[in-house]
Amino acid sequence: MRGKSLTSIPDRAPDENKNQKPRITRRDFLKTSLAAGGGLLAAAGLGRHLVNVFGGKEYDQPRTDTLLKSIAAGDPQELPNIIVIFADDMGLGDLGSFGSQAIRTPFLDQMAAEGASLTSFYASAPVCSPSRAGLLTGRYPVRTLVFDVIQPPGPLDWGFQYILGAVPHGIPEDEALLPEILQRRGYRTGLVGKWHLGWESPHLPNENGFDFFYGGLLSHDTHPYHIYRNTDIEMKEPIDFDRLTKTLTREAVNFISENKDTPFFLYYAQPFPHVPLHASEDFRGQSEGGLYGDSVEELDWSVGEIFKTLKQLGLDEKTLVIFTSDNGPWWEGSTDGLRGRKNMPFEGGFHVPFIARWTGVIPAGLASDVPAMNFDLFAACLSAAGLPLPADRVIDGVDLLPLLKGAGADPLREPLYYYKGRNLTAVRSGDWKYYRRHTTDSGAYPFFPQGPFLFNLQTDPYESYDLSETHPDIVQGLAALLDRQDLQNEANPRGWL
């Protein structure tokens, strides 16, 4: 039948028609095709835009107002200080304590020696904004609607943001952010560095729980990039990026010193080693890792200045300090050999360094390969502040403090999901990671999807050998988890309870 139907289709026009003028010229055909294609694209874009604008958002500000009002101030003597140091695009293999031979990070190495390292720690997204949304809300970024990078619309971004993706202008006001909760608890809250969760009101840091903000609203490869002190521009672009780490370090240290007598939460979101790479004259040319390495070594110095300040003020035992990165490395930087890089669902995009230090509480030198994700830090910080998790919304994070104190894995840990944009791409449960068929990571074949894949991260951390044929039962179980997660998300996109 197949052969017959193929041979029945003539591969050229019958001879009797060859001298007739075609009824449709090539130009007409192209014009019609382009118009039809454009129309279809526009209709699809508009349809998706309308769905994004009018469906699935379910804003609920009263819910969050009620939640925040329910949080009582704590006894300042009982509340530990919390510092989260969040590097930008820094790779797992860029630290000495995680194996770098090219870059020296003595202060981070010392932090690891004095605290706990998690060696299977993930960002909640492989790019900046959603990873920050996950960190500050304790939820999969897709629930917060910040599933991709937030930036002001340039000519290309209008299409990218408002037709294709409909990314909001900033973190929705009805998300309860970690600084908003800690502020109600009695913390002085400060953000030094990169915000990247909105560039205009009502999405600015001071409107979202931060008493103090010093830094940039966007990535420093975006224009306009100004340095703000709270809501005022302190330095207009062009900024001297070589001095940026020094300036931010000064502000972070000042914030700690000024608030030494009150509980404080400092979110130090370092803009490096995201490109463009810069380092001050003290660090430029010093590293075996090039300018990338110089910027990491200066970041490491900056971490050292924070620890020096804590020691001088006698705050070591009162302060939980966490260090991690928002996603895997981009153009440079080491994934420590893991497959993939920034903006990919492979380990190299999500797997980031993690160190926590809290003198007298977290045992020195502890290391664990229990998988965790940055939204767990939301839960850990609330736990440190003596607060329960919000019960009015799905919180995907679990309290990491018992693990960091040496208690081992939480048996109730849900599987970890890997989203690329709003698409659920992979799941990790135990040692197994399963991928749906998805975009290739080979630049030479950009239009070829790949997978599905099943990898055993214990025996194959580099995701090189697909085991789906030999373990169909595991594939079935993990595929069902992905389907379940998708169904739950479609039924309740914001995760309201």
Ligand SMILES: [Ca+2]
């Ligand atoms: Ca980033």
